[in-house]
Amino acid sequence: MLRAAVDAGADAVYCGFQNATNARNFTGLNFTSEELHSSVAYAHAHGAKVLLALNSFASAGRFPLWKEAADCGARIGVDAFIVADIGVAAYIAHHHPHCRLHLSVQAGASSPEAINFYCREFGIRRAVLPRILTIPEIRQLKAEIPCEIETFVFGNHGLMVEGRCSLTNYAVGISTNMDGACSPPSKVRYDRDSAGAVIASLGSHVIDRFAPDEQAGYPTICKGRYCTAARPEPFYAFEEPISLNLMEMLPALAAVGVDALKIEGRQRSRAYVGNVVGGFRKAIDAVAAGRAPDLIDLLALTEGQKQTQGAFMTKKWR
Amino acid sequence: MKHVTTKRLPPIPAVCLLPVQPLLKRIVKRIILDHPTIFDRLGPYKQCSYVIDAGRLPFLLLLRPDPLNPRLRALTRGPAHPCDARITGSCAQLARMADGCGDGDALFFSRDIHITGNLDAVVCLRNAIDDLDGSIMDSIWGMLRGPGKLLGQPARRRYHRRAATWA
Numbered sequence: 001m002l003r004a005a006v007d008a009g010a011d012a013v014y015c016g017f018q019n020a021t022n023a024r025n026f027t028g029l030n031f032t033s034e035e036l037h038s039s040v041a042y043a044h045a046h047g048a049k050v051l052l053a054l055n056s057f058a059s060a061g062r063f064p065l066w067k068e069a070a071d072c073g074a075r076i077g078v079d080a081f082i083v084a085d086i087g088v089a090a091y092i093a094h095h096h097p098h099c100r101l102h103l104s105v106q107a108g109a110s111s112p113e114a115i116n117f118y119c120r121e122f123g124i125r126r127a128v129l130p131r132i133l134t135i136p137e138i139r140q141l142k143a144e145i146p147c148e149i150e151t152f153v154f155g156n157h158g159l160m161v162e163g164r165c166s167l168t169n170y171a172v173g174i175s176t177n178m179d180g181a182c183s184p185p186s187k188v189r190y191d192r193d194s195a196g197a198v199i200a201s202l203g204s205h206v207i208d209r210f211a212p213d214e215q216a217g218y219p220t221i222c223k224g225r226y227c228t229a230a231r232p233e234p235f236y237a238f239e240e241p242i243s244l245n246l247m248e249m250l251p252a253l254a255a256v257g258v259d260a261l262k263i264e265g266r267q268r269s270r271a272y273v274g275n276v277v278g279g280f281r282k283a284i285d286a287v288a289a290g291r292a293p294d295l296i297d298l299l300a301l302t303e304g305q306k307q308t309q310g311a312f313m314t315k316k317w318r
Numbered sequence: 319m320k321h322v323t324t325k326r327l328p329p330i331p332a333v334c335l336l337p338v339q340p341l342l343k344r345i346v347k348r349i350i351l352d353h354p355t356i357f358d359r360l361g362p363y364k365q366c367s368y369v370i371d372a373g374r375l376p377f378l379l380l381l382r383p384d385p386l387n388p389r390l391r392a393l394t395r396g397p398a399h400p401c402d403a404r405i406t407g408s409c410a411q412l413a414r415m416a417d418g419c420g421d422g423d424a425l426f427f428s429r430d431i432h433i434t435g436n437l438d439a440v441v442c443l444r445n446a447i448d449d450l451d452g453s454i455m456d457s458i459w460g461m462l463r464g465p466g467k468l469l470g471q472p473a474r475r476r477y478h479r480r481a482a483t484w485a
Contacts (some may be wrong), residue, residue, distance in 0.1 A: 001448060001449060003451065005438045025450050026441060026445070027361065027362075027363075027438050027441060027442040027445070028359040028360065028361070028363075028443070028444070028445030028446050028449075029445045075322060161362075180328065183440075185437040185438040185440070185441040186436075186437070186438035188437045189437065190432070190433055190434055190437065191434070192432070192434065196430075198432065210429070212429075213429070214429070215427055215428065215429070216427050216428075216429060217424060217427065218423075239443070241427070267445075268421060268423055269415075269418065269420070269421040269422055269423070269444075269448050270418040270448050271414075271420055272421040272423070272424065297329035300424055300428070301421055301423075301424045302427075303423075303427055304427060305428060306429060
């Protein structure tokens with residue numbers, strides 16, 4: 001998968017180990033230390049960087065797992081660590097001071113004061129911004145911080161409060177932020193009823209029912225449809241299945257000083273990575289050359305086959 | 319599952335599947351030979367049984383991805399076969415996924431594939447297959463010899479032509 005991203009033109013690729021130290025801790029995904037070693041070599045040979053995600057939150061008694069992951073990443077020579085937990089940030093800043101630190105969106109740092117704190121205390125070199133800021137807000141923020149900024153441009157649009165969402169934990173006892181898995185597949189069930197509709201459940205909670213010809217979304221509580229006494233017809237209580245797509249806004253993002261663009265999808269396929277990364281590579285190169293980006297159709301790869309510019313365009317995006 | 323307009327071939331009785339079994343055995347062995355690490359990522363799911371219902375095929379496929387004793391067998395349609403997970407989709411869509419040309423999540427969103435049973439096992443299998451370099455379909459094409467190879471060439475060319483426009 002890392003190779004697919006590099007081959008499609010990514011300048012840098014995020015990856016994680018096969019454990020709770022990263023926020024995409026899904027079965028069969030991620031890297032052993034040996035795999036990471038060869039993948040870093042491949043990326044470097046092709047001029048790309050590898051950023052190791054250690055962006056979940058360590059809990060009492062489990063910190064050695066994050067320390068070992070950081071030590072291993074430093075030994076292998078990853079180009080940066082992306083972190084959210086201040087304990088993990090402090091450990092890397094102290095023990096691996098030569099390594100670059102990036103601040104994950106999981107840290108939920110959206111003000112100059114918060115980002116400046118991370119820069120001052122841990123030497124953070126880049127902050128990934130939460131997907132709740134408009135373009136003018138990003139411009140203002142950039143003027144008041146000393147580090148690079150990175151924004152999401154494509155992928156999942158499950159906002160909630162990034163780094164603080166406990167819906168999965170509430171439903172099944174597994175924490176998105178501390179165990180690294182939102183709606184872990186081991187707790188998801190799909191049943192088909194006699195009418196051909198699919199009923200999606202997380203743990204013991206039914207979270208949606210998709211009619212036979214209806215588009216589906218991820219089985220997450222925030223994207224579920226529910227009924228209440230006041231509103232008996234099923235409705236999206238939080239937000240509907242939809243993906244972020246900012247390809248049209250690339251010139252605006254460049255103009256306000258965004259340094260790096262992030263495509264979400266470590267748990268997606270080679271086909272997704274190839275198409276989305278390849279499409280954005282061409283669009284970014286066009287913008288860099290002063291041309292309008294060639295907008296390619298990525299709708300088939302979006303959640304619910306719907307896309308939005310989210311809060312980047314307006315505070316009320318629903 | 320989307321409404322399927324293509325017709326399924328009539329189910330085949332079990333006895334008619336006997337000649338298919340050795341071919342399927344060869345296919346899975348060839349895939350493992352060409353991609354020896356394919357099932358390394360399956361961890362606890364190496365012993366799982368996956369039933370694959372490929373749309374128009376007149377039979378089902380049973381996959382047990384145990385690297386030491388891999389099994390791919392044809393099953394009759396009709397009786398409910400016990401399994402850990404069942405994956406349903408058209409032949410073309412499932413081939414796309416197996417070959418890294420299709421995105422499983424997108425196919426799920428569009429209801430082109432349907433999954434029941436142990437979703438973790440299915441996601442794990444998807445991740446294992448997606449981790450591959452190279453093409454599973456090319457491994458299968460590569461097995462063809464003599465007249466089969468000759469007859470298979472147009473289908474292979476058509477597959478690659480279509481794969482280039484997928485996803």
